[in-house]
Amino acid sequence: MPLPEKALIARIRRSATNGRRVVTGIGDDSAVLAIPKGHQALVTTDFSLEGVHFRREWHPPDSVGHRCLARGLSDIAAMGGEPITAFLSLGLPRDLPQKWVDAFVRGLLKLAADYGVSLAGGDTAESPAGVLADIIVLGSVPRGKAVLRSGARPGDRIYVTGGLGASAATLKLLFAGKGRIRARDFQQHFYPNPLIDVGRFLRENNLASAMIDISDGLSTDLSHICEESGVGAEILEEAIPKAIIGRPAREVDLRAALHGGEDYELLFTAKRGKRIPRKIAGVGITQIGRVTRGREIMFINQYGVGQELHSQGWEHFRR
Amino acid sequence: MPLPEKALIARIRRSATNGRRVVTGIGDDSAVLAIPKGHQALVTTDFSLEGVHFRREWHPPDSVGHRCLARGLSDIAAMGGEPITAFLSLGLPRDLPQKWVDAFVRGLLKLAADYGVSLAGGDTAESPAGVLADIIVLGSVPRGKAVLRSGARPGDRIYVTGGLGASAATLKLLFAGKGRIRARDFQQHFYPNPLIDVGRFLRENNLASAMIDISDGLSTDLSHICEESGVGAEILEEAIPKAIIGRPAREVDLRAALHGGEDYELLFTAKRGKRIPRKIAGVGITQIGRVTRGREIMFINQYGVGQELHSQGWEHFRR
Numbered sequence: 001m002p003l004p005e006k007a008l009i010a011r012i013r014r015s016a017t018n019g020r021r022v023v024t025g026i027g028d029d030s031a032v033l034a035i036p037k038g039h040q041a042l043v044t045t046d047f048s049l050e051g052v053h054f055r056r057e058w059h060p061p062d063s064v065g066h067r068c069l070a071r072g073l074s075d076i077a078a079m080g081g082e083p084i085t086a087f088l089s090l091g092l093p094r095d096l097p098q099k100w101v102d103a104f105v106r107g108l109l110k111l112a113a114d115y116g117v118s119l120a121g122g123d124t125a126e127s128p129a130g131v132l133a134d135i136i137v138l139g140s141v142p143r144g145k146a147v148l149r150s151g152a153r154p155g156d157r158i159y160v161t162g163g164l165g166a167s168a169a170t171l172k173l174l175f176a177g178k179g180r181i182r183a184r185d186f187q188q189h190f191y192p193n194p195l196i197d198v199g200r201f202l203r204e205n206n207l208a209s210a211m212i213d214i215s216d217g218l219s220t221d222l223s224h225i226c227e228e229s230g231v232g233a234e235i236l237e238e239a240i241p242k243a244i245i246g247r248p249a250r251e252v253d254l255r256a257a258l259h260g261g262e263d264y265e266l267l268f269t270a271k272r273g274k275r276i277p278r279k280i281a282g283v284g285i286t287q288i289g290r291v292t293r294g295r296e297i298m299f300i301n302q303y304g305v306g307q308e309l310h311s312q313g314w315e316h317f318r319r
Numbered sequence: 320m321p322l323p324e325k326a327l328i329a330r331i332r333r334s335a336t337n338g339r340r341v342v343t344g345i346g347d348d349s350a351v352l353a354i355p356k357g358h359q360a361l362v363t364t365d366f367s368l369e370g371v372h373f374r375r376e377w378h379p380p381d382s383v384g385h386r387c388l389a390r391g392l393s394d395i396a397a398m399g400g401e402p403i404t405a406f407l408s409l410g411l412p413r414d415l416p417q418k419w420v421d422a423f424v425r426g427l428l429k430l431a432a433d434y435g436v437s438l439a440g441g442d443t444a445e446s447p448a449g450v451l452a453d454i455i456v457l458g459s460v461p462r463g464k465a466v467l468r469s470g471a472r473p474g475d476r477i478y479v480t481g482g483l484g485a486s487a488a489t490l491k492l493l494f495a496g497k498g499r500i501r502a503r504d505f506q507q508h509f510y511p512n513p514l515i516d517v518g519r520f521l522r523e524n525n526l527a528s529a530m531i532d533i534s535d536g537l538s539t540d541l542s543h544i545c546e547e548s549g550v551g552a553e554i555l556e557e558a559i560p561k562a563i564i565g566r567p568a569r570e571v572d573l574r575a576a577l578h579g580g581e582d583y584e585l586l587f588t589a590k591r592g593k594r595i596p597r598k599i600a601g602v603g604i605t606q607i608g609r610v611t612r613g614r615e616i617m618f619i620n621q622y623g624v625g626q627e628l629h630s631q632g633w634e635h636f637r638r
Contacts, residue, residue, distance in 0.1 A: 027468070027469075028467055028469075028547070029397035029530075029532060030398050030456075031361065032359050032398070035354045041353075042349040042351060043455070045406045045408045045442050045453070046408075047443075047444045049444055052444055074348075075348040078348035078349075079348055079349050087362060089364045089366050091451070120362070122364055125366045125368055125371055127371075128368065128448055128449055129447055129449070130448070132368075138362060139349070143353075146343065146349075150346075
């Protein structure tokens, strides 16, 4: 077993004690968890692999830890759920500096603490190549109230939170290798906020008919809602909110906003006539289009001319 | 995304429909699961990494899939719980033959079907090196009834299921590279049975005071029970049941039985005077010693001479 493992388990054990609903955490064969009465369990798993989801030369270790957990929390947000606890399976190369591991765990635990989430277990192993992390988040939602991808109906309006394309545009700069990219100027890419409060508000107030988080890009994630709901969509070019990134701050291009992944904004639909606030939990909400009877996603440009929008798979670093 | 992914998701989707308690499986941001009334949730995660936990030249792909899920199910067995559903995060190298992936999934799903477990989700990614699998098993246990590692008390008797050391002894043969190792002659290594029924029987009849599965080896796993319970132990050399492997069948050596991991037998303690059946669900049960007030684990040889037994960490392929 790699050297960092013992320190890691010790750290996780310390953080594991403060879980409200964790009856037994690290130190047994399984974690034992209490799901609140009248609730269902939510479970999501997400890989963070070196060279696929992050690069050690680009991403500070605390950003890698933060993003690792943010991916899982965002999936819980997209169901309108509340996270309870997380599990981390972590494969570390033998030569990885202890300092890197410490900062990774620190980044992950800081985000966990911000959301009242404990770390209740996981697995560790020596990795044959690169850092391998798999995050599992367990959450809960009142019985039958999870906001699914399959609930969109023709006539529903389509909304997104925040601005889109920040992460993809930041990656483009990293690829180009021009100038210095300081993590603090590109928060949405390095330290994305999972929108738990927004998802919960929408669920509690019965506002969203379908929801997904934008991890693969608007064009792809909207197609997921359309497929699962058996509907089409129409979105307006001029309505797409483009993210603002960097210093000096500038707007990302349309391509990043339409197809860029890993923004962890929420995309949801709501019945026509539902009053959707302009801001929820401090996050701006923008109507970008409507659900249609067809099966295609139509993209209407500023001159009112429509063309079919094809989803462009977000393949992380391979473009 | 690697080519096998679509076929994989299609396969998993098909298998995902038959989950009793899976309200929403693959095809949404999280799975939605119903935990039975009055029960707590159990969650366990286990890596299966190529080169660390298996080798493609030694292990047929269906064995790798089987062992991957067996590791998780065995953790649920060791709590006295019942498995509900599994999640698979799978990283595949780009050049992996589709045939290999199909057989891997087949092996995993066959074991899942044997135990009434569905596959409710997971993640896929291209792996930078080797096959990476992380299995998450979610189960349940009646509230407050999980059999923990921490319940052993001085005077309790110590028991194991089946025979020990089969997996380590088989690996030794694989390392030596002598003769042909046919998977069907070494079932315990290639296709281990998670002992869900045994664990559940012990829990339902309130027989076990502490329990763990033997994944790291008897000496290590017994030390886990002792540490968590704050006790010591005394075990008898002549009582240790050694596994029978191969064709012609032969008994493994004492070293494999004492220190070999990945047997997935159960190790448990029971109050003195509890009547423990000789067989549970067809599996033999052997008393191997007793819990003591000390902190050491004493190993008593056939002449009645005792020495301290140190746990020897089971490090898979690195020995």
